[in-house]
Amino acid sequence: MKRPTLAAVAARAGVSKSSVSRVVNGEATVTPAIRELVIRAVRELGYVPNGAARSLATQRTNAVAVIVSDPPKGLSSDDPMFSAVVRTVSRVLESAGMQVTLMLAGSAESRLRAEQFVAAGHVAGVMLVSMHGADPLPASLARMGFPMVAFGRSSGGLPYVDNDNTGGAAVAVKYLLDQGRRRIATITGPLDMIASQDRLTGYRETLRDTGRRSIVAIGDFTRISGYEGMRQLLEDDPALDAVFAANDLMAIGALRALREAGRRVPHDVAVVGFDDIEAALYTAPPLTTVRSPMEDQAAATAELLLSVFNGAPGTPVIMPHRLIVRESA
Amino acid sequence: MKRPTLAAVAARAGVSKSSVSRVVNGEATVTPAIRELVIRAVRELGYVPNGAARSLATQRTNAVAVIVSDPPKGLSSDDPMFSAVVRTVSRVLESAGMQVTLMLAGSAESRLRAEQFVAAGHVAGVMLVSMHGADPLPASLARMGFPMVAFGRSSGGLPYVDNDNTGGAAVAVKYLLDQGRRRIATITGPLDMIASQDRLTGYRETLRDTGRRSIVAIGDFTRISGYEGMRQLLEDDPALDAVFAANDLMAIGALRALREAGRRVPHDVAVVGFDDIEAALYTAPPLTTVRSPMEDQAAATAELLLSVFNGAPGTPVIMPHRLIVRESA
DNA sequence: CTGAAAGCGCTAACAT
DNA sequence: ATGTTAGCGCTTTCAG
Numbered sequence: 001m002k003r004p005t006l007a008a009v010a011a012r013a014g015v016s017k018s019s020v021s022r023v024v025n026g027e028a029t030v031t032p033a034i035r036e037l038v039i040r041a042v043r044e045l046g047y048v049p050n051g052a053a054r055s056l057a058t059q060r061t062n063a064v065a066v067i068v069s070d071p072p073k074g075l076s077s078d079d080p081m082f083s084a085v086v087r088t089v090s091r092v093l094e095s096a097g098m099q100v101t102l103m104l105a106g107s108a109e110s111r112l113r114a115e116q117f118v119a120a121g122h123v124a125g126v127m128l129v130s131m132h133g134a135d136p137l138p139a140s141l142a143r144m145g146f147p148m149v150a151f152g153r154s155s156g157g158l159p160y161v162d163n164d165n166t167g168g169a170a171v172a173v174k175y176l177l178d179q180g181r182r183r184i185a186t187i188t189g190p191l192d193m194i195a196s197q198d199r200l201t202g203y204r205e206t207l208r209d210t211g212r213r214s215i216v217a218i219g220d221f222t223r224i225s226g227y228e229g230m231r232q233l234l235e236d237d238p239a240l241d242a243v244f245a246a247n248d249l250m251a252i253g254a255l256r257a258l259r260e261a262g263r264r265v266p267h268d269v270a271v272v273g274f275d276d277i278e279a280a281l282y283t284a285p286p287l288t289t290v291r292s293p294m295e296d297q298a299a300a301t302a303e304l305l306l307s308v309f310n311g312a313p314g315t316p317v318i319m320p321h322r323l324i325v326r327e328s329a
Numbered sequence: 330m331k332r333p334t335l336a337a338v339a340a341r342a343g344v345s346k347s348s349v350s351r352v353v354n355g356e357a358t359v360t361p362a363i364r365e366l367v368i369r370a371v372r373e374l375g376y377v378p379n380g381a382a383r384s385l386a387t388q389r390t391n392a393v394a395v396i397v398s399d400p401p402k403g404l405s406s407d408d409p410m411f412s413a414v415v416r417t418v419s420r421v422l423e424s425a426g427m428q429v430t431l432m433l434a435g436s437a438e439s440r441l442r443a444e445q446f447v448a449a450g451h452v453a454g455v456m457l458v459s460m461h462g463a464d465p466l467p468a469s470l471a472r473m474g475f476p477m478v479a480f481g482r483s484s485g486g487l488p489y490v491d492n493d494n495t496g497g498a499a500v501a502v503k504y505l506l507d508q509g510r511r512r513i514a515t516i517t518g519p520l521d522m523i524a525s526q527d528r529l530t531g532y533r534e535t536l537r538d539t540g541r542r543s544i545v546a547i548g549d550f551t552r553i554s555g556y557e558g559m560r561q562l563l564e565d566d567p568a569l570d571a572v573f574a575a576n577d578l579m580a581i582g583a584l585r586a587l588r589e590a591g592r593r594v595p596h597d598v599a600v601v602g603f604d605d606i607e608a609a610l611y612t613a614p615p616l617t618t619v620r621s622p623m624e625d626q627a628a629a630t631a632e633l634l635l636s637v638f639n640g641a642p643g644t645p646v647i648m649p650h651r652l653i654v655r656e657s658a
Numbered sequence: 659c660t661g662a663a664a665g666c667g668c669t670a671a672c673a674t
Numbered sequence: 675a676t677g678t679t680a681g682c683g684c685t686t687t688c689a690g
Contacts, residue, residue, distance in 0.1 A: 016660065016662075017661085018660065019659090022660090029659060030659075030660090031660085056668085057665080
C-alpha cells in the first residue's frame with residue numbers, strides 16, 4: 001500500500017509523465033483533453049506529489065525556518081510575545097504558500113541543529129526571533145548566504161522590522177514627568193537584548209534631559225522579575241513615585257509587589273508598561289502602557305521575508321508606537 | 330557557488346561515495362584511515378548532506394507536523410496554552426532529533442494545505458492540538474494511516490494525552506460547596522471542544538448530586554468572554570456567590586467584571602479557575618485554580634508520538650490534577 | 659503540444 | 675571493508 005507516483009498517474013491516464021507533471025503544475029500548454037484525463041487519474045488515485053522528489057529536482061523548497069531564541073527551560077512558558085509572533089508569522093507565511101518550520105535555538109546544541117538544518121537546504125529562508133546580543137547564530141547563518149530577516153533589530157546587520165523602542169520609552173517617561181512624578185524608576189528587560197537596551201536608553205535620556213537621576217532594576221521580561229525588581233526598587237528608594245517597566249508582564253509583576261507593599265496605584269506609585277498586551281486591560285487598575293503591536297510587527301516581518309525572496313533589498317522598517325493611557329498612571 | 334555534494338567530498342577524499350555516506354551516517358564498518366580522510370574533506374568543503382535527496386532515497390523523514398486548530402484571526406492571540414504547548418512539544422521533539430513543522434489549521438483552506446502537506450510525505454507523523462469537535466481533519470488524516478496523536482482527547486479515536494477535566498471540575502465545585510457557597514455558576518469554554526464539555530460535565534454532575542441547579546454562561550476560553558460571561562451571570566442571578574470558570578483566562582475576565590460591579594472577591598463571590606497558568610498568581614486576589622500542568626501534558630503527548638513511531642500501541646494517558654487554593658475562593 | 663531521457667544528491671543492495 | 679550500480683519521484687531540456 002504505497003502512495004501513487006506520478007508514473008502511476010501517467011500509466012492510468014495513458015499519457016507521459018511529462019504531461020502529468022505539466023498538468024499538476026498548472027502549465028498552460030496542455031490540451032484540454034489530456035488535462036482532463038490527467039485530472040481524473042489524479043483524483044481516482046488520490047495522487048499528491050512527493051515533496052522530497054520535487055525539492056530535489058527543482059533545487060527549491062517552499063519552507064522557511066522560524067528560529068526562536070528560547071532559553072532551555074523556557075523562562076516564562078506563557079510568553080505572549082511568542083504566541084503572537086509565531087501565530088501571526090505562520091498565518092502570513094502560510095497564506096503565501098510557505099511552510100513554517102519552527103526551531104528553538106536556546107542551547108548550543110539546538111543552535112547547531114538549526115544551522116545544519118538550514119545548511120541541508122531544507123528551507124528557502126530564515127526568520128530570526130528574539131535574538132540575544134551574543135548569539136552567534138545570525139552571523140553563521142548569514143555566512144551561508146540565505147535570505148534572512150529578523151523580528152526586531154539584532155546584531156549582524158540583517159533586514160529587520162522593529163518598534164521604536166527608544167521613542168516609546170521616552171514617551172512613557174515624558175508622560176510620567178508631565179504628571180508631576182519626580183522619582184521615576186525603571187525595570188529593564190535582559191540587557192543582552194537590543195530591545196531592552198533601547199527602552200532603557202529612552203528612559204535614561206529622557207530623565208537626563210530634565211536633570212533627574214535614573215533608578216534601575218534589571219529584569220528579564222518575566223512577571224516574576226518584575227515582581228522582584230519592584231521589591232528591590234522599593235527597598236532601594238522607598239520614596240519613588242513612579243515606575244516604567246520595559247514590558248507589560250513585568251508591570252504586572254510590579255503591580256503585585258506594590259499591592260503587597262501597601263502602595264496604592266497610581267496614587268502612591270504610577271506604573272507604565274510596554275507592549276499593550278491583552279492582559280494590560282485586566283489588571284487592577286488597568287495598565288497605562290505603550291502600544292507596540294507585536295502582531296503588526298510580526299506580519300510586517302513575514303512580509304519583509306517574502307519581499308526579500310522576490311529580490312527586494314530588505315530595508316529595515318520601524319513601526320510607530322503610541323501611549324495608551326489607562327488608570328495605572 | 331553551489332553547496333558541495335557527497336560526490337565532491339568523495340572526489341576530494343579520494344574514496345567512493347559509499348564510504349563517504351557511511352562515515353557521514355556513522356556506520357561502524359569503516360577503516361579509521363578512510364574515516365579520517367572523509368572527515369577532513371567534509372570539514373574542508375563544509376559539506377552538509379542534502380535533506381531532500383536523503384528523504385527521497387530513504388523514503389523517510391525526521392519531520393513531524395504539529396497542527397494547531399486556530400481560528401483565522403486568532404481569538405486571543407496571546408493564548409498561554411499555545412505558547413506552552415508549542416514550545417514544550419518542540420523542545421521534546423527536537424531533542425529526539427525531529428524537526429517540527431507548525432501548521433495552523435483554522436480555515437478550510439489551511440486545513441486542505443495541511444492535508445496535502447502530510448500526504449506529500451513531508452512528515453513522519455502528526456500531532457493534533459486543540460481540535461474542535463466538528464473538525465474533519467483527524468478523520469481524513471487518519472485515513473492516510475500516519476502515526477498520529479492528539480493533545481487532549483478528540484474525536485476520531487486517536488491516541489491522546491489528556492487531563493482529567495471532569496474530575497478537576499468536580500474538585501473545584503466540591504471545594505466551593507465545602508466553603509458553604511450555595512449559588513455556584515460556571516463560565517464554559519467553547520462547547521465544541523471536548524475539554525469544555527468535560528469541565529462542564531464535572532460542574533453539572535457535582536452540583537446535581539447535591540440537588541443544586543446549574544447556572545451557566547457560555548464562553549470561549551478568552552479573557553473577554555469571561556468578562557462578558559460574568560456580567561451576564563450577574564444579571565441573570567444577582568445572588569450568586571461563586572463562579573467556576575473553565576479556564577484561568579476567563580477567570581481573569583470574571584474578576585474584572587466583578588470588580589467593576591463592586592463585588593468583593595472572595596467575600597461576595599468566590600472565583601475558581603482552571604489550568605493554573607502563571608498569571609493566576611498575579612491577579613488580585615490570587616486565583617484559586619485547578620492545576621493541570623499543560624507543559625507536562627505537552628511533553629507527554631510528544632513522547633507518546635515518539636513511542637508510536639517505535640511501534641507502541643499508543644494508549645491514551647490521563648494526567649492527574651490538583652486544586653491550588655489561593656485567595657480568590 | 660507531447661514524449662523520451664537525463665539528471666537532482668543520496669542510500670542500499672550487491673559484488674568484490 | 676570498499677566500490678559499483680541502480681534507483682527514490684520528480685522536473686526539465688530537447689526532439690519530434
